[in-house]
Amino acid sequence: MAxxxxxNTEEYNEEFSRKLKVGDSVLITGKIYMTEALARGEKLPIDxxxxxxxxxxxxxxxxxxxxxxxGPTTSxxxxxxxxxxxxxxxxxxxxxxxxxxxxxxxxxxxGCTYFAAVGGAAALIAKxxxxxxxxxxxxxxxxxxxxxxxxDFPCIVVGDTEGNNFYEQGQKP
Numbered sequence: 001m002a003x004x005x006x007x008n009t010e011e012y013n014e015e016f017s018r019k020l021k022v023g024d025s026v027l028i029t030g031k032i033y034m035t036e037a038l039a040r041g042e043k044l045p046i047d048x049x050x051x052x053x054x055x056x057x058x059x060x061x062x063x064x065x066x067x068x069x070x071g072p073t074t075s076x077x078x079x080x081x082x083x084x085x086x087x088x089x090x091x092x093x094x095x096x097x098x099x100x101x102x103x104x105x106x107x108x109x110x111g112c113t114y115f116a117a118v119g120g121a122a123a124l125i126a127k128x129x130x131x132x133x134x135x136x137x138x139x140x141x142x143x144x145x146x147x148x149x150x151x152d153f154p155c156i157v158v159g160d161t162e163g164n165n166f167y168e169q170g171q172k173p
Contacts, residue, residue, distance in 0.1 A: 006152075009092075013050050014111035017091045022166035024157040026115065028052070032094065032148050033135075044145060045136045049089035054117070056095075057142040058132070066132040067148070071122025072096040075114070079103050086110040094155055098167050107159055114159030116166075128153040 002024065007016070009030025020026070032052040055075050059068030075095030078085075082099070083106035094115045099107075107114060117125055131149035138144050158166040 007092075009052055012052070012091060014091055017111050017113045018161045020113045020157045020160055021162075022157050022160050022164040022169055026155050026157065028092075028094075028115075028153040028155060029151050030149070032092075032150055032153070034058070034146050034148060044088075046145075047089070048085070050091050051089065052092035052094060053085065053090055054094040054148065058126075059122075059142070061132070065126070067126050067129050069122035070126040070129055070148075072117040072119055072125075075099060082106060086112050094153075098165065099159060104159065104163050104165070108161055108163050111161050113157055113161060115155035116158040117153070117155050125153070 005020070005024055005026045007026050007028045007030075009028060009032060012030075032054045033046070034054045034056050055073045055078060056070055057073055058070045061068050072095045074097045075093065076097050076099065079100045079102070082093070082103045086106045087110065091110075091112050092115060093112060094117050096116050096119045099114060106112070128150050129148050130151050133147045134144045135147055136145040156166065
């Protein structure tokens with residue numbers, strides 16, 4: 001098994017994204033963003049250049065915790081909007097499940113990597129989230145645009161910038 005790759009989101013860019021390959025195990029540290037508002041095609045209050053987006057709907061935090069359970073949601077729900085999002089500069093997406101061919105083509109064009117967080121491990125994943133801050137659309141509750149500061153957030157590369165798909169390739173052996 002290959003060595004785990006550490007990613008700092010403040011240093012992440014298209015060049016780094018293009019070096020990752022399906023099956024790579026990564027630990028992400030830095031800032032990632034969660035949103036459902038992108039689906040409405042609204043201009044968002046942040047610059048998406050070289051950012052990560054995490055598809056999730058968190059549960060309420062217990063006292064003293066920044067967030068409750070924070071497992072991934074099915075990324076395919078956002079596929080209709082993803083090419084537009086990637087054109088805004090996003091270089092990393094975190095979620096679960098396969099993506100449609102149009103998304104894979106947009107990932108190749110835009111140099112974006114797709115990571116999978118482990119479904120069913122929401123409470124464990126939440127331990128790597130050190131800060132949760134709503135940036136916009138607070139009235140949407142768990143579907144607001146929020147910034148998450150993470151440390152050693154565990155993921156696997158499941159879609160790389162060459163169009164490789166771990167959900168297909170990982171099952172071959």
